[in-house]
Amino acid sequence: MDFEQNKVIDEGRQGEATVVESAVPAANGKRLYVESYGCQMNFSDSEVVASIMTNEGYITTRNIEEADVVLINTCSIRENAETRVRNRLTEFKKRKSDQPELVVGILGCMAERLKKSLLEEEQLVDLVAGPDAYRDLPNLVEEVGSGQRAVNVLLSREETYADISPVRMDTGGVSAFVTIMRGCDNMCSFCVVPFTRGRERSRDPQTIVQECRDLFEKGYREVTLLGQNVDSYRWNLTSKGEVKEEGKPTTNFAQLMEMVALVSPDLRVRFSTSHPKDMTDDVLEVMAKYENICEYIHLPVQSGNTEVLARMNRGYSREWYLERIEAIRRIVPDCAISTDIITGFCGETDEEHQDTVNLMKEVQYEFAYMFKYSERPKTLAERRFKDDVPEDVKGKRLNEIIDLQLASSLFWHKQQIGKVKKVLVEGKSKRSDEEWCGRDGRNSMVIFPKGAFEKGQYILVKITDCTSATLKGEVVSVCEPAHNY
The missing domain is CATH 3.40.50.12160 (Methylthiotransferase, N-terminal domain)
Structure with missing residues (x-):
C-alpha cells in the first residue's frame, strides 16, 4: 500500500x-x-x-x-x-x-x-x-x-470512523474492505503516509467483528482487513505490548483475525498490508488454524540489500526478511507471497540492485508490485539523500525485475495445473461473456466457463492451463455452505 x-x-x-x-x-x-x-x-x-x-x-x-x-x-x-x-x-x-x-x-x-x-x-x-x-x-x-x-486537514490521534457503516461501492458485491486501523508509525524514508495520515490508532475489535458479521449477512463472502501495517494492530496495548487500561480486554492482530474468522467458515478473510519487522509467528499460526483465512501474504521487501534497507529506514535486514519468509513457508506451507519492490532508490549501486534480483530468485514471489523510485516532498529521503540514480538506469532495473517476476508468476501458476482449487465466484470475466472468474485462497484469479453459478458461491475448479496472470480451469462442483464453527 x-x-x-x-x-x-x-x-x-x-x-x-x-x-x-x-x-x-x-x-x-x-x-x-x-x-x-x-x-x-x-x-x-x-x-x-x-x-x-x-x-x-x-x-x-x-x-x-x-x-x-x-x-x-x-x-x-x-x-x-x-x-x-x-x-x-x-x-x-x-x-x-x-x-x-x-x-x-x-x-x-x-x-x-x-x-x-x-x-x-x-x-x-x-x-x-x-x-x-x-x-x-x-x-x-x-x-x-x-x-x-x-x-x-487536521490530523487526529483518535479518529477511526468505527461507528460509521460504510456505503459499499458494489451493491450485491462479494468482497469488501474493512479498515481496522488508521495512520502509520513507521517512518520509511521514501514514504509520505505518516505525514498525510498521521499516527497509528487501532479500531475497537468489536466494531470490526460486527461490521464483518453485517457484511456476511448482506451476502458478502470475503473481507480484507486493512491497515498501513496490520501487524501493529493493538487494542488497549502500547507499542511495547503493555496494557494501557487495566481491567479492559486487549487484542492484537492475531487475536483479531481469529475473531473475524469465527464469524463464519464461509467468510473468507484476507489482510493487507504486513510489515516484515512486525509479522510474528502467532499471526501465521492463526492462518494455519482456520481454512477460511486465505493462504496469502503481501510482505513488502522494497530492496534485497541491507544497506539500502537501512537508508529506507525499514527496520529490518535482508537476513531478517528471509527468516520471515522461512517461517511463512514452514507454518503455512502452501502460502502465496507477494511483495513491493523499489528500483533506483537513492545511492543504489549495481551490486545493491543485484542483491534484490538474487532475493527475488530465492523467494520466488507469486505476485509483485514494482516501481521506480519517485522522490516525494517532505520525506526523510528528500531531506537526507540525493535522488542520484539516473532515470534510464531506474527503468532498466525495473524492466529486469518485471521480467523476472513474470517468469516467477508463471512458474507458480504452472504448479497449480492439475490441482482442484476452491474458488469464490466474483462474476463475469472482463474478457468474455462466456467465461466467469473468481479467486482462490492464494489470491490467484481463476477463469472458468460460464455456468449456473451465482456471485458469492464457492466452487471447485480443476486447473487445466495458465498464464503469468491467471489460472484457467473446468468446474468440478459447487460447494455446499459450511457449518458454523
Whole structure:
C-alpha cells in the first residue's frame, strides 16, 4: 500500500479510479459523485465519505453530469498519481464555468499535502478535507455554499470512523474492505503516509467483528482487513505490548483475525498490508488454524540489500526478511507471497540492485508490485539523500525485475495445473461473456466457463492451463455452505 502501482502482476483494484454509488433516497435533492485513486485504503475511505454524506441527505451517483458535489479521494505517493488528479481537477474547473454552483472538493493524502496550492494558487477546488476530517464534510460543503473556500486537514490521534457503516461501492458485491486501523508509525524514508495520515490508532475489535458479521449477512463472502501495517494492530496495548487500561480486554492482530474468522467458515478473510519487522509467528499460526483465512501474504521487501534497507529506514535486514519468509513457508506451507519492490532508490549501486534480483530468485514471489523510485516532498529521503540514480538506469532495473517476476508468476501458476482449487465466484470475466472468474485462497484469479453459478458461491475448479496472470480451469462442483464453527 505504499505506492500507486507502476506494474502489477495481478488484476486487483489498486491504482484504478472508482466511483461510489448508493441507492439511498435523497432527502435534500442533491447528488454526490465520489471518485477514488490509489491504494485500497482510499477506496475504503470513500465508502465512509459516502455514508457520511448519505446521512446528510445526499444520494451518490455514477453520472457526474447530474452531480451537485464532486469529491476526489486522492493519492500522494507518486508524482504520476498527483498529475492524474490535477488533470482531472482541471476538467472539473472547466465544467464549473457552465455549472458555477458545482462544488468540487479534494480528499485524502494529496489534499493534506497541497491544500494551499489547490485552494488558493491554482483555485482548482472549493474545499479540502484530510483523511481525519470526513465527518466535517457536510459543514465544509455548507461553507462553500456561503461563498467561502473551506478546508480541514487536521490530523487526529483518535479518529477511526468505527461507528460509521460504510456505503459499499458494489451493491450485491462479494468482497469488501474493512479498515481496522488508521495512520502509520513507521517512518520509511521514501514514504509520505505518516505525514498525510498521521499516527497509528487501532479500531475497537468489536466494531470490526460486527461490521464483518453485517457484511456476511448482506451476502458478502470475503473481507480484507486493512491497515498501513496490520501487524501493529493493538487494542488497549502500547507499542511495547503493555496494557494501557487495566481491567479492559486487549487484542492484537492475531487475536483479531481469529475473531473475524469465527464469524463464519464461509467468510473468507484476507489482510493487507504486513510489515516484515512486525509479522510474528502467532499471526501465521492463526492462518494455519482456520481454512477460511486465505493462504496469502503481501510482505513488502522494497530492496534485497541491507544497506539500502537501512537508508529506507525499514527496520529490518535482508537476513531478517528471509527468516520471515522461512517461517511463512514452514507454518503455512502452501502460502502465496507477494511483495513491493523499489528500483533506483537513492545511492543504489549495481551490486545493491543485484542483491534484490538474487532475493527475488530465492523467494520466488507469486505476485509483485514494482516501481521506480519517485522522490516525494517532505520525506526523510528528500531531506537526507540525493535522488542520484539516473532515470534510464531506474527503468532498466525495473524492466529486469518485471521480467523476472513474470517468469516467477508463471512458474507458480504452472504448479497449480492439475490441482482442484476452491474458488469464490466474483462474476463475469472482463474478457468474455462466456467465461466467469473468481479467486482462490492464494489470491490467484481463476477463469472458468460460464455456468449456473451465482456471485458469492464457492466452487471447485480443476486447473487445466495458465498464464503469468491467471489460472484457467473446468468446474468440478459447487460447494455446499459450511457449518458454523
